[in-house]
Each structure stands twice: as structure tokens, then as C-alpha cells.
Amino acid sequence: MNSLSKKQKLLLVDDDAIFVEIAKRTIEKTGAVESLKVFQDGEGAISFLREHQSDPDIIPDFIFLDINMPFMDGWQFLDEYANFVNSLSKKPEIYMVSSSVDDSDLRRAKEIPLVKDYIIKPVSLDSFKKILTNQS
Amino acid sequence: MEERPGQEEIKLDQNQDLYRVLIETSRELICLHDPEGIYLYVNPIIETLTGFKPGELLGRDPYDFIHPDDRQRIRTDSHNPAKEGRPTVATQYRFLKKDGDYVWFQTLTQPIRNKEGKVTHLNTTSRDVTDQVQLTESLQQEKKFSSIMSELAKVGAWESNIETGILYWSSEIYKILERDPSLGIDRDTVYQKYSYPEDLEKLKENNLRVYQKGETYSVEHRMVTETGRVIWVRTQGKPAYSDGRIVGVYGAMQDITLSKLVEEEIRLSEKKFSEAFHSSGNGIILLDRNGHFLELNQSFAKMLGYEPDELLFKSFQDITYPEDLNIGAEAFRKIINGERDSAQFAKRYLHKKGHIVWVFITGVAVRKDSGELMFIVSQIQDISRKRILENILREKNARLRSVGTHLKERISQLEEFNQIVSHNMRSPIGNISTLVKFLEEAETEKERVEYMDYLKTTSDQLLTTLNEIVEVIKIRQSPKVVSEEILFESVFSRVKAMFLGQILEYEAEIIADFSESPSIIYPQVYLESIFLNLLSNSLKYRCESPHPVIRFKTYWSHGNHILEVQDNGLGIDLNKHGDQIFKLHKRFHRNTEGRGLGLFMTKNQIESLGGEIHVESTPGQGSKFIIHLSKANEFTI
Numbered sequence: 001m002n003s004l005s006k007k008q009k010l011l012l013v014d015d016d017a018i019f020v021e022i023a024k025r026t027i028e029k030t031g032a033v034e035s036l037k038v039f040q041d042g043e044g045a046i047s048f049l050r051e052h053q054s055d056p057d058i059i060p061d062f063i064f065l066d067i068n069m070p071f072m073d074g075w076q077f078l079d080e081y082a083n084f085v086n087s088l089s090k091k092p093e094i095y096m097v098s099s100s101v102d103d104s105d106l107r108r109a110k111e112i113p114l115v116k117d118y119i120i121k122p123v124s125l126d127s128f129k130k131i132l133t134n135q136s
Numbered sequence: 137m138e139e140r141p142g143q144e145e146i147k148l149d150q151n152q153d154l155y156r157v158l159i160e161t162s163r164e165l166i167c168l169h170d171p172e173g174i175y176l177y178v179n180p181i182i183e184t185l186t187g188f189k190p191g192e193l194l195g196r197d198p199y200d201f202i203h204p205d206d207r208q209r210i211r212t213d214s215h216n217p218a219k220e221g222r223p224t225v226a227t228q229y230r231f232l233k234k235d236g237d238y239v240w241f242q243t244l245t246q247p248i249r250n251k252e253g254k255v256t257h258l259n260t261t262s263r264d265v266t267d268q269v270q271l272t273e274s275l276q277q278e279k280k281f282s283s284i285m286s287e288l289a290k291v292g293a294w295e296s297n298i299e300t301g302i303l304y305w306s307s308e309i310y311k312i313l314e315r316d317p318s319l320g321i322d323r324d325t326v327y328q329k330y331s332y333p334e335d336l337e338k339l340k341e342n343n344l345r346v347y348q349k350g351e352t353y354s355v356e357h358r359m360v361t362e363t364g365r366v367i368w369v370r371t372q373g374k375p376a377y378s379d380g381r382i383v384g385v386y387g388a389m390q391d392i393t394l395s396k397l398v399e400e401e402i403r404l405s406e407k408k409f410s411e412a413f414h415s416s417g418n419g420i421i422l423l424d425r426n427g428h429f430l431e432l433n434q435s436f437a438k439m440l441g442y443e444p445d446e447l448l449f450k451s452f453q454d455i456t457y458p459e460d461l462n463i464g465a466e467a468f469r470k471i472i473n474g475e476r477d478s479a480q481f482a483k484r485y486l487h488k489k490g491h492i493v494w495v496f497i498t499g500v501a502v503r504k505d506s507g508e509l510m511f512i513v514s515q516i517q518d519i520s521r522k523r524i525l526e527n528i529l530r531e532k533n534a535r536l537r538s539v540g541t542h543l544k545e546r547i548s549q550l551e552e553f554n555q556i557v558s559h560n561m562r563s564p565i566g567n568i569s570t571l572v573k574f575l576e577e578a579e580t581e582k583e584r585v586e587y588m589d590y591l592k593t594t595s596d597q598l599l600t601t602l603n604e605i606v607e608v609i610k611i612r613q614s615p616k617v618v619s620e621e622i623l624f625e626s627v628f629s630r631v632k633a634m635f636l637g638q639i640l641e642y643e644a645e646i647i648a649d650f651s652e653s654p655s656i657i658y659p660q661v662y663l664e665s666i667f668l669n670l671l672s673n674s675l676k677y678r679c680e681s682p683h684p685v686i687r688f689k690t691y692w693s694h695g696n697h698i699l700e701v702q703d704n705g706l707g708i709d710l711n712k713h714g715d716q717i718f719k720l721h722k723r724f725h726r727n728t729e730g731r732g733l734g735l736f737m738t739k740n741q742i743e744s745l746g747g748e749i750h751v752e753s754t755p756g757q758g759s760k761f762i763i764h765l766s767k768a769n770e771f772t773i
Contacts, residue, residue, distance in 0.1 A: 018567045018594050025574070068559040073716075099563035102555060122566035
């Protein structure tokens with residue numbers, strides 16, 4: 001495990017405040033994170049990414065994206081994101097994070113090339129570690 | 137003229153003058169020719185007969201004037217024998233007149249010989265026989281016509297003389313009875329051989345009446361021909377008189393076998409039609425060009441509950457169900473106008489008792505050879521029972537379809553619940569399980585308190601969601617909530633009162649028009665909830681400017697009872713959110729505090745009663761919710 005040398009920048013898009021708290025603590029424990037930014041819905045995250053698209057120091061390495069959000073949900077986020085992904089100075093790895101075990105959600109996520117993987121909540125410390133240290 | 141011995145000794149003085157006068161005043165044409173026929177002398181009558189003067193003929197050849205068709209006959213019958221001194225006969229031929237017409241001459245040619253007996257001249261005497269020839273010709277023509285006519289009409293003449301016992305048949309009668317004319321005929325043979333035994337008495341009686349009373353008769357009877365065929369003839373008889381006494385009978389006989397056969401065929405086919413007409417299980421009617429019944433059968437009358445006589449003075453219009461008067465009227469008009477010959481259609485009649493009889497009609501025009509319409513014959517089939525069966529079938533189909541739709545709805549509901557459980561319940565439960573683990577591993581009291589707080593929040597959230605779901609399940613599972621007749625206005629004014637504060641604050645204009653359908657049979661709680669949610673929604677998602685205007689309206693459309701709610705608020709981007717607008721815990725505006733429950737509940741309430749809810753919206757221009765409170769019953773008969 002020599003890969004902990006590089007600290008990652010994270011973006012968490014989720015409206016569930018409790019989950020966000022839990023995730024923050026879990027991610028902290030991985031010791032692999034430099035910064036963590038949280039948005040309660042897709043639209044805020046999109047604006048943030050658009051605003052900093054040319055700044056590789058701010059564009060995150062990973063995006064953890066919830067599906068079910070009240071205003072702009074995960075799918076809508078991906079639609080918007082696809083519109084400007086090519087102008088990003090750096091391409092984050094996107095993970096869908098959802099409590100949904102619905103087959104149709106899993107299938108849909110797999111069909112989107114922008115999505116690296118689909119993670120079912122609750123997310124364990126190990127899962128976060130694997131992802132953040134590229135051990136998956 | 138006969139040759140007279142010592143002709144030259146005649147002194148041609150006074151006598152010569154006398155002969156000249158005789159010849160020159162003769163009404164007969166007298167000419168002298170050389171042996172070849174060239175005119176040497178022609179008497180003056182020629183001018184009266186032909187228009188030529190005698191001098192115009194002298195030196196000419198008579199054949200120039202004789203009709204080409206007659207020349208050869210004259211030469212062989214008359215000229216050549218005379219030239220050779222043989223006896224000749226009078227011949228008739230056509231002679232050209234100066235005006236181009238022909239005159240019929242009868243001419244006798246005689247040779248004149250010299251002493252040595254040599255023929256030196258020819259002498260001809262001619263008479264105008266044009267009138268006779270024409271008379272003969274016309275007689276012959278008459279005879280020919282009469283023969284043709286008797287042959288065509290198969291009519292022959294006969295005569296029976298009572299005194300001499302002689303019977304005469306014209307050739308046509310021989311032909312009709314196939315007897316050889318050369319055998320002749322007598323009365324006994326007629327009676328024994330050619331009379332049809334059963335009709336013989338009738339004929340004898342008739343003839344007796346002619347002899348005794350002088351009456352004429354005309355009778356149809358059968359006869360037997362030479363070859364044994366039985367034929368039908370019409371015989372007419374009249375008395376023949378001589379010196380005022382009846383001496384016999386004469387008359388005509390016509391072969392009418394063919395027309396008898398045709399007559400019989402017509403009689404048979406009429407009988408067949410009449411039987412088919414009266415004993416048919418279907419209604420059959422004959423209509424005139426005004427649609428009046430000329431004739432109708434028992435089945436037709438019975439179908440409509442009438443006696444046949446009651447319908448005879450009516451027309452088809454009188455018994456047609458008023459709404460169906462147009463059906464078939466066009467076809468009827470076309471048949472009358474000769475544009476078509478038949479038509480088929482279904483329509484309704486009115487039974488005498490007032491109920492509807494469904495019928496299927498096949499009408500056919502019957503026209504004269506000239507094309508003029510005689511009548512329309514129509515077959516009428518009672519299809520009421522078929523209609524009822526069809527309707528039952530249709531109803532069953534509709535029910536099946538409705539069950540199918542219902543099942544589809546159920547499946548999509550289940551999917552929706554599945555989603556709710558997955559999204560809205562799994563996540564707090566996941567949080568709880570993680571928090572419990574955190575709690576176990578907590579090192580400080582502060583941490584423990586913090587996790588306890590989170591746990592409490594999450595479990596409250598979970599409980600709320602669970603209660604909401606239970607609520608929806610209750611709605612879904614007991615669609616038989618009590619319905620009552622309620623006035624939209626009364627429920628609406630109550631709901632409006634609840635929002636009075638907001639309405640005044642936002643200076644909102646609320647317009648409600650329930651005039652098109654003021655009331656509905658519906659669960660009051662649901663209607664109240666629907667009004668409440670839609671009004672609250674419109675107020676919540678209002679625009680800052682202009683002032684909110686919210687319209688409520690009820691009406692009927694295609695059998696659906698509809699409630700429409702329209703606002704001029706923020707609107708929703710349906711491209712983005714179209715499929716989610718009625719889902720649990722969805723919100724479409726960031727700066728409002730909606731929980732995404734109202735429309736979800738509303739939809740469930742509406743659907744649980746078989747209704748539907750749709751939304752039309754443009755961001756910035758407002759939304760319109762269209763609610764089918766009740767859907768048209770698709771299997772009405």
C-alpha cells in the first residue's frame with residue numbers, strides 16, 4: 001500500500017445529510033483524501049464544475065453521485081455533465097452511489113460510459129479505500 | 137296479219153287512203169321492220185305511248201329502246217321465230233320512253249314474205265299493258281306478303297263446305313300439322329287423326345253454332361300433329377254464305393304453342409315468387425318510387441308487430457326510427473334516379489309497441505326494358521338479436537380491456553412502491569446500520585452523543601416515510617371510500633379559506649368556474665385533498681411578478697368529467713422532470729421547502745378512483761393540471 005502518497009480531491013453529490021456526515025468520516029479514515037466538497041443536488045455540482053473547468057487543481061479526481069435527489073437527480077446531472085465533459089481540464093472518475101438495488105438503475109448506470117461503477121449504500125470503509133487508492 | 141294471196145293486185149288508190157287512215161288513227165302501235173328489226177314505219181300513236189315522234193324511230197334498232205333485261209327474251213321468243221317464218225307469241229317487255237321511264241308493251245310480231253316465201257319484212261302490233269303488269273306485280277307481292285305473314289305468324293286458312301263436304305286447308309295448316317299437302321284433307325281425317333280427343337267436343341259444338349246461328353268463334357285448343365306432337369292452336373270460325381244461306385265455315389288456325397309455353401312459365405314463376413314471398417321467414421316488401429308499400433309479407437308485418445293490412449297505406453319512412461331516416465335515403469334516391477340497382481344497409485325500425493327493431497335490408501330495383509322503375513323489392517332481416525349478442529361481446533371485450541389496463545396500472549404501482557422502498561427506505565436504514573457501527577466504535581462521549589442525534593434524525597425520517605407509504609397503500613387498497621354528491625363550489629370555498637392568508641399576502645386572484653358541471657359523486661376527503669394540493673402548489677410555485685392568477689374549472693369532455701387547474705406561476709421543465717413530477721419526494725424548484733408529497737398523494741387518490749392526472753407546463757409561463765375525475769365508461773351499449 002504505497003499509493004497513499006497521492007491525496008485525492010473528492011466531490012460528493014447527495015441530498016442525504018446524514019449519509020454525507022457518515023461518508024465524510026469514513027473517507028477521512030482512508031487517509032487518502034486531500035479535499036472533499038459536498039453538494040446537495042446536481043445543479044450546484046454542475047455550476048461548480050463549469051466554473052472551474054479549466055483549473056485542474058480544483059477539478060476533483062472522484063465524483064460520488066447519488067441518484068435520487070429532489071431537484072436535479074443523478075441522471076440529469078450526467079446529462080448536463082456530458083455537455084461539457086470535453087472541455088474539462090481533467091476527467092474525474094464518476095461513481096454512482098445509491099441505496100437503490102433496482103436492476104434498472106444498475107443497468108442504466110452501466111450503459112453510461114462516463115460512469116466508472118455503481119456502489120450500493122451503505123458504503124464501507126474498505127470500498128472507499130479501494131476506490132480512492134485505485135485498487136479496484 | 138295473215139298473208140293474203142294477190143296482195144300486189146290491190147289498187148292503192150282510195151283503198152290505200154283508207155288503210156292509211158285506219159293505221160294512222162289506230163290506238164295500237166303498228167310498225168313495219170326489216171327482218172333485222174330496223175323501223176321502216178311507225179304509226180303516230182307512238183308519240184302518245186312513248187313521247188317519241190314516229191320519225192325519231194325510223195331507221196333505228198328497236199333493241200336500243202327495249203330494257204336490257206328483256207332483250208334476250210324478245211330475241212328468242214319473238215324476233216328469231218318471225219325472221220325464220222315460224223309462228224310467234226305475244227311477249228311483254230319494257231320499252232324506253234323519251235322521258236327515261238319505261239312503258240310495258242305487249243307485242244305480237246309477224247313475218248311478211250314475198251312471192252318466193254322469203255321473209256322480207258316484219259310487222260309488229262303493240263299495246264300498252266303497263267297497268268296490267270303493275271296490277272299483276274302487286275298481286276304477286278300481296279300473295280308473297282300474305283304467305284310470309286302466315287308463315288311467320290303460323291297462321292293458316294281453312295274452309296269447310298257443308299253441302300259438298302269438301303274441306304280445304306292452306307299450305308300453312310299442312311305445315312302446322314306436319315301433313316303432306318299432296319295427300320289433301322277431309323273432315324273425318326281431321327277429327328280422327330289430328331284432333332286432341334279431349335278438345336274435340338268443344339270444336340264440334342262451336343262449328344254447330346256457326347251452322348245453326350251464324351255466330352263466329354275463337355277458341356284455344358290442342359291438336360296432335362302427324363308426328364304425334366301435341367300443340368296448342370287458336371282456331372277462328374265464321375259462317376260462309378251463298379244466296380243468303382249458310383253453306384259452310386271458314387276461318388284461320390294459328391299455332392300458339394310457344395306463347396302458351398311462355399305463358400305457363402310466367403304463371404309458374406309467378407307462383408314460385410308468390411310462394412317465396414308469402415312463406416319466407418324474412419320480411420319482403422315491394423316499394424313504389426315514393427317509398428310506399430305496394431306489397432308486404434306476413435313476416436315483415438309480424439317483425440314490426442302489425443297486421444299486413446295496417447301497413448299497406450304506410451311508407452317505409454313511417455316505420456323508420458327517426459334518427460335513421462338518413463340511412464338508406466341516399467341509396468333509395470340513387471335507385472329511383474337509376475344511378476344504382478341495389479343497396480344493402482342496417483338500420484332501425486320502430487315496432488308498433490315503440491321499441492327498436494334492428495334490421496338488415498337488401499333492396500333491388502325492378503325495371504322495365506325501357507329502364508323505368510317498376511318497384512323496389514327488399515328483403516328485411518331482423519338482426520336485433522344479433523345486435524344484442526354483439527353488444528354483449530363488445531361489453532365483455534371492453535371489460536377485458538379494462539381489466540388489462542387495470543392490471544398494467546397495478547404493475548406500474550408495484551414498480552413505484554419498489555422504487556420508493558429502494559430509494560426512500562433503504563437509504564435511512566443503511567445510514568442507521570452504519571451509525572450503529574460508529575456508535576459501537578465511538579471513543580468519546582461527544583462522538584456518541586453526535587451519532588445518537590444522527591440516529592434519532594434518521595429514524596424519525598424513516599418513520600415519516602413509512603407513514604406516508606402506509607397512507608398511500610391505504611388509499612390504493614380501499615378505493616371504495618364513501619362517495620357522495622358534492623358541489624365543487626362548497627368544497628372549494630372551504631379549501632380557499634384555509635389559504636386566505638397567503639392569497640391576501642401574494643395578492644393572488646383565484647377564479648373558480650364550476651358552471652358547466654357544478655357537482656360530482658366523489659369522496660369528499662379526496663376532492664378536498666386534490667383542491668388543497670393543487671392550490672397550495674400553485675401558490676408555492678408562483679412568480680414574483682405578475683400577481684398569481686389561478687383558475688379552477690370543471691367540465692365534461694367525451695364522457696370524461698374533468699377538473700382543470702391553471703396558474704401563471706414558475707412552471708416546470710417537463711423535458712427534465714416530466715416522468716418524475718408525480719413521484720414521492722421529488723421537488724423541481726430549489727428555493728422552496730416542498731417535501732414532494734402533495735402531487736404524489738393527489739395522483740394516488742385520483743387513480744384509486746379510476747381517474748387520471750396530466751400536466752402541461754412551460755417554465756416561466758405556468759402550469760395546467762388536467763384531472764379526469766371520472767373516465768368515460770368504455771362499454772356503454
